[in-house]
Amino acid sequence: MSGLHFRPVLDHLDLLARPVAEALTAWPGSEHVEVAEIDPAVSDTAAFVEATGISLSDSANCVVVGGRRGELERVAACLLLATTRANVNSVVRKRLDARRASFLSMDTAVERTGMEYGGITPIGLPDDWPVLVDSAVLERESIVVGAGVRGAKLRLPGALAAELPGAEVVEGLAT
Template sequence: MTSPGLPYLPALTHLDLLARPVAETLRGWPHGERVEVLSIDPAVSDTAALVEATGMALEDCANCVVVGGRRAGEERVAACVVLATTRADVNTTVRGLLDVRKASFLAMEDAVERTGMEYGAITPVGLPAAWPVYVDARVLEREHVVIGAGVRAAKLRVPGPLMAELPGVEIVEGLAR
């Protein structure tokens, strides 16, 4: 369980802590009132540093990566959300879901520009509507998951089962190893 002593705040009343696309999505999402935000030092935004600095459980953290590939000249991009204790299976599972010959992580500059979020803080909340968001089924089993807030100075805490309700989400068994 995520460390209960951390000062989580209702995200909808602290939208100033979030990237613009994240705030816009939460305002329009029926479950937005159940999402919390934690203000952090941007220097501890990376998962390992966050866990060390706060004492939260690594198992309660999730990472979001943006992956792309091409098929017949058409670019296909998706986001993948996996628990921090695992890694997205990009070479097999994600490649198959995207139906591309080769899938790879989007370049940092490209991911930042397309999402409107900071690198290292990209979150499934507020991504471009055309992108599928693949979520590993194990994410839904967590009471809460801590994910990016679109900016390195904050993290979101979302009830695990509600991750399935985010726009564009497709739950994938075995998305991560």
């Protein structure tokens, strides 16, 4: 897939953000997850794809979206292929039962996830956040996503994304 050296994640938990490492040690699916160190300067999707040769269609992004109805705030993570964009103002907003939905600010996303911006991943998020997975992710043989830090990436079978803690497969999540 690339010149990256992917290794079993459970043997290299030191490469991950703390909440990601903790979640992976408790999740049975982690035996199918691999990790590779990367240059943090190329963590953002476009730079990563250019530097590694990994296909944009095999890269996945995890974005954090919040919405409000009255005083109640709801937050969800969205996992989608890097070739697409989250359908925030209809699909995600409706799933959150919110009047409006928007991406959390960088500072808020970092604070609430315990992960680095540019490395946020759907593994290790707060237990009360649903992880909305675009159905197209499941069709990929494997996907590469953040590891909670900018200096590593995770690779896992696309179909395994449906089994992530809190995962809900959503048709039409991405456009």
